Amino acid sequence: MKKLLFFSLTFLLFHFAQAQDTDIPFKKKDYPLDANKKLSYSIIQEVPKASKDELYSRALSWINEAFKDQPGVIKLQDKDNGKIVIEGSTEDSYSVKTLGVLVPKKYYQNVKMEFSIKDGKYRLIMSPFQIENIAARFGGSYIPSSKRPIERYYEQIPDSYSFNTLTSLEKTQLYSSKTILIKAGRFADSTLLSVKGYMAKATVPVKKDDW
Structure with a gap:
């Protein structure tokens, strides 16, 4: 099997990292990549009775609340x-399990979101992450912060592998990469659902052309 790329979270570089007990179900095809191979989630929604100004105002209100x-x-x-x-x-x-103990690992997920708005319609794209x-x-050692595109973690997940043949570090790395992608997917899905429900409430009618 091809060795997993060593772009792991910084703490995983420690030789203390222990194996995760079981694999996590994961399908790479469920994670949408755009033409530039970037993870990208989007929605296009029609709100026929809403004007461009009302949809724009609703988008700002959602952003200020979220x-x-x-x-x-x-x-x-x-x-x-x-x-x-x-x-x-x-x-x-x-x-992750480290020295037999579950240790919490915190991180920030940064994402760009772009609204494009017209009369009766809008699009939202979430990318890049x-x-x-x-x-x-960790013990007496300091692990500095780091920033990486989420695609690094996507690339660390092989299309096929035998979990039982992986080393302890590879299993931990695989667990971390899958978890980050899964959490990003859930965040994107819940965000798009929230926006869809909020924008659907826009009710100011589109003005008809005089001609």
């Missing part, structure tokens, strides 16, 4: 062209 603890998250506001770009961040964690590992101490 990222109320992150001032400066909006990077572009272009009402005339119906464009809003934000760069948000969420903190997440998971646990970046994983920012939080600095930590």
Whole structure:
């Protein structure tokens, strides 16, 4: 079997890392990549009775509510062209078995989100994703923070392998990569569902052309 790439989370570089007990179900085909091989989630929704201005206003309201603890998250506001770009961040964690003990590992998931808005219709694209590992101490050692595109973790997951033949470090690395991708997918799905429900409430009608 092809050796797993060694782009693991920094803490996994320790020779202390222990194996995870079982593999996690995971299908790479379920994780959408765009033409540039970047993880990308999107939605296009029609809201026939809503004007462009109302959809734009609803998008801003959703952003302000969803990222109320992150001032400066909006990077572009272009009402005339119906464009809003934000760069948000969420903190997440998971646990790995180290020296026989489950140790929580925290990281930030950074993502760019772009709204494109027209009369009666909008599109939201979530991409790219970046994983920012939080600095930590392990015993007497310091593990610095690091930033990597989420595709690094995607690439670490082979298309096929025999779990029982992996080393302890490879199993831990595989577990970490899958967990990060799974959590990103759940976050994207819940975000798109939230936006869809919020934007559907826009009810200001589109003005009919005089001619």
